[in-house]
Amino acid sequence: MEPPRSPRSPRSTDTVTILLVEPNEADARLFAESFEEASITCDVRTVSDGESALDFVHGREEYADAPDPDLVLLDFHLPDVSGADVLSELKSEPKLRRIPVIVMTSSDAEEDIARSYDLHANAYVQKPVEPAEFVDLVGSFENFWLTFVRLPSKSK
Secondary structure, eight states, X not given: OOOOOOOOOOOOSSOEEEEEEOSOHHHHHHHHHHHHHTTOOEXXXXXXXXXXHHHHHHTOGGGTTSOXXXXXXXXXXXXXXXXXXXXXXXXXXXXXXXXXXXXXXXXXXXXXXXXXXXXXXXXXXXXXXXXXXXXXXXXXXXXXXXXXXXXXXXXX
């Protein structure tokens, strides 16, 4: 059982916070640049491992003042705490399970896809290979997840 969360920054009505959980520094940079290039009004926070992702969503340690994420982009293949473990914890916690989680990985293994959905991922996306494709993918996130989808409001 997690200790109670400390009060965190309220979400601005105009800004969506995206937690990018990406161990590959080059891919993390490409995603960040793609969000900037697409001029999407969002706050992208990046962590490189599963333990940091869980600290972020629970508001622990250095993330005590971080905003709650509205959307999690989760690489499934992480060092130490796996993406599957992060996803499992997010979807098993009542206060976190409503956060949409998009599993993003280079894997096209059927077992990874099935496991992601078994753990209640909201989507499974293969990471682009070409840098220009990152911009297209980010644009699709904006079009669907940030424009059409209604995300739940955050209650404390």
